[in-house]
Amino acid sequence: MTENLPFLVPMSSPDLTDAERTRVMEVVNSPVLSMGKQTQNFEKAIADFVGAKHAVAVNSGTAGLHLCVRAAGIEAGDLVITTPFSFVSSTNVLLFEKAIPVFVDVDPLTGNLDVDLLEKAVVDLVQGGEAANKWLPREGAHNHGKLKAILAVDVFGQPADYERIINLVKKYDLKLIEDSCESLGAEYKSVKTGLFGDYGVFAFYPNKQITTGEGGMIVTNDDKAAGLMRALRNQGRAPGDNWLQHTELGYNYRIDELSAALGAVQMTRIEELLDKRQQVADWYAERLAEIQGIETPGVAEGTTRNSWFVYVIKVKPGVDRDKLAAKLTDARIPVRPYFLPIHLQPYMVKQFGYREGDYLVTEDLGKRGLALPFSGVMTEEQVETVCQTLRQCLHS
Ligand SMILES: Cc1ncc(COP(=O)(O)O)c(C=O)c1O
Structure with missing residues (x-):
């Protein structure tokens, strides 16, 4: 019987040093455990790393993706093309807003969206009618709206084929959300993932390239979207709102200072x-x-x-x-x-x-x-x- 014996090798492990432990203890010994300078430092570290104008820290990759869906203005009935070969979050965030995920199959080599199929799907969905129907699910899409966006995923840390995806979103005026939750540091044609679309998201669960325990980060060059995301992560408080004023319907998607401290030190490594x-x-x-x-x-x-x-x-x-x-x-x-x-x-x-x-x-x-x-x-x-x-x- 081997059931009760420990595994010979762990499935995954974070890579932490005394530098991370010391910084987290400094935060524990401080009065600021949320919304402080650790979060700002961590945001700056990721923004600098990918060359983004804005980085917005959140408490999970899923939260980050959800805020991208909100910022993209994706609403009930909107069609969004995405991949069925991913962690469920990339689809779930569309369902949170009652949008309709339209799946396109993937490339057998990488598991990323098959861009030939993607192009056909975009053309057909924009055309509508019979052409569109063959891409839609057999149930649950009867009152669908227009094609609004593509949500691409960088599967297992490998970038999707962005050149063709970017051409498509430009040509058909679609939003592009980049789920880079698995790909911090990956490069497509020598450019880091995260900023190929309107917004990109990284995630920091303990099996990821860097960890914050739980956490995520949105990167974008869009000033307006970044402002909205900062409000939405903080219960909808817009700039100028006080603690009990909420301009938007928001969430508590804030990262805490302990996690952000961990992330900031991990980014130095x-x-x-x-x-x-x-x-x-x-x-x-x-x-x-x-x-x-x-x-x-x-x-x-x-x-x-x-x-x-x-x-x-x-x-x-x-x-x-x-x-x-x-x-x-x-x-x-x-x-x-x-x-x-x-x-x-x-x-x-x-x-x-x-x-x-x-x-x-x-x-x-x-x-x-x-x-x-x-x-x-x-x-x-x-x-x-x-x-x-x-x-x-x-x-x-
Ligand atoms: C592709 C992908 N998207 C989204 C997420 C969600 O991240 P989180 O678990 O931090 O919410 C993950 C996490 O594993 C992921 O792999």
Whole structure:
């Protein structure tokens, strides 16, 4: 029986030092635990890093994406094209505003939006009528409005194919929201992710490239949107409102000072953190190249820097991913199927009538993808242990 024994390697780990611990303790010993200079420092660090005019800190990536949806003026019935191969938040934030997510299948190499399909979908949805119908869900979209935006996701830390996406949003006057929650530091054609659209969002859960415990950051060059987002994260208080005046319908999406302090120190180490993750990915790639039955993560031509968030292999057709995952778990190596398609989540099936077979590439990736333990603090020995166990499980 191995169930009660700890895993040999953690699934993920934050990379923290005494610098982070000291700064957080300084905040704990201060009277300002929210809305203070730590938040401002953290915002400045991210704005400088990506070259953004504004960075607005929030308490999760989901909160950040929701504020982008509000700032984009996306409302009930509006159509927004997005991907079914993502973490659910990217779709949920559209549902929060009763917009209708329109899924477009993904590129099998990267798991990012397939831009050929995306172009067809945009043209058809703008045209409307029969042409539009084939992209819409079979239920829940009868009273739909116009196509308003594209919400692209940088899956597993790899940028979507922005050149074509930007051409489309310009040509058809659409908003572009960039879900960069998984891609801090990634570069597409030598430009960092976050600012390809009107707004971009990073997330800082403990398995991310930098962590704040929980937290997120919106980046934008749009002054008006940034002002609105600052109000919305703070219960709708606009500049000039006092604590009990609320110009807008807002939320409590504020980050606290402890989390922001953690993030600000992590940002002083960003290159080190990204390099360490790259090193671990390289160790994996070397060893996995020799293992039959799996594929290593694909990197697109436009990706000039991949910012490794998770390390997801694909089992080759014919290999049972779930059986392999069970064997690895039994051998005390934690693994996770990545992603389970959004359109097949029970609440999506219920609302929109999706079925298996609707997005074939997404479903194929969903059945073959397996995230291996991954973090910047993994040692070469730990990577070796994972790979050896994987080899044994595949061939036993
Ligand atoms: C693609 C994507 N979008 C959004 C989020 C949401 O971030 P958070 O968990 O901070 O709300 C995540 C988080 O894992 C993500 O991977």
